[in-house]
Amino acid sequence: MADVAPANQESTDAWSGPLFERFLRFRPYVAEGLGAHGEVALAAHPPRAGDRVLDIGCGFGDTTLRLAGLVGDGEVVGVDVSEPFVELARGEAVDAGIGNVSYRVGDVQIADLGGPYDYVFSRMGVMFFANPVQALRNVRAAMRPGGRACFVVWRRKLDNGWVREAEQVVERYLEHPEKTDEPTCGPGPFSMADADTVSEQLRIAGFEAIELRRSDLPIRMGATLDEAVDLTMSIGPAGEVLRLWGDRAEEIRPRIAAEIGAALQQYVTEDGVEAPASTWLISALA
Secondary structure, three states: OOOOOHHHHHHHHHHHOHHHHHHHHOHHHHHHHHHHHHHHHHHHOOOOOOOEEEEEOOOOOHHHHHHHHHHOOOEEEEEEOOHHHHHHHHHHHHHHOOOOEEEEEOOOOOOOOOOOEEEEEEEOOOOOOOOHHHHHHHHHHOEEEEEEEEEEEEOOHHHOHHHHHHHHHHHOOOOOOOOOOOOOOOOOOOOOOOHHHHHHHHHHOOOEEEEEEEEEEEEEEEOOHHHHHHHHOOOHHHHHHHHHHHHHHHHHHHHHHHHHHHHHHHHEEOOEEEEEEEEEEEEEEO
């Protein structure tokens, strides 16, 4: 296991344990929904053939393999703080016979990232650092001058109603517990939702030509309403609070599930449950 910044240890434990298991369970919906936003970012700011690329928070490795196809005879390195994610991604790359990818376990805030890299990509992988400026500085130091960073992060909860509506239901019954034996995911997925804040973080870290572009695309949450309710009660802000309460919330879970179902009913379509999702596509130069 690679070194982890003390402030990121709890988040690392969460992504290496309960969150890995939950995201694996909902992998088809996570990969499809987030993948669409990633594709928009890659279309706007693609890597070049032959580039050496770093994929931050590579997770299942689907982004890493996608980047490997785009760079041709270039090279892609996927990094994630979660050992289970990296082991899974590494195995699938071997099975697929993809030779221009490699993976490493590391906390991007403090790890030696190798490099230099021509292009750095991240799809929902840069929001969980306790010290984002330090992490971005470390990324910048691993890039060639003139190299491009391209990140996809969530915009506000208010712009992602399916997240906020489920969270509001849970908030009517449960507060975020002050004491728990379960690890939390750190700052959380919406820590980079404010355009001014993230622009300043990138500037301080040494990036230039910083641009944020809004992307609005639907995200598929399940084939049925029950699946969508299960997803929101397992991952995301609502799922995080329920996970931290554990068995102590078991008695009221059916009531919460019913109310979340009622809130998500508006997103039911003939093809399943699809809700509007809003992200920032961030571009910056080293």
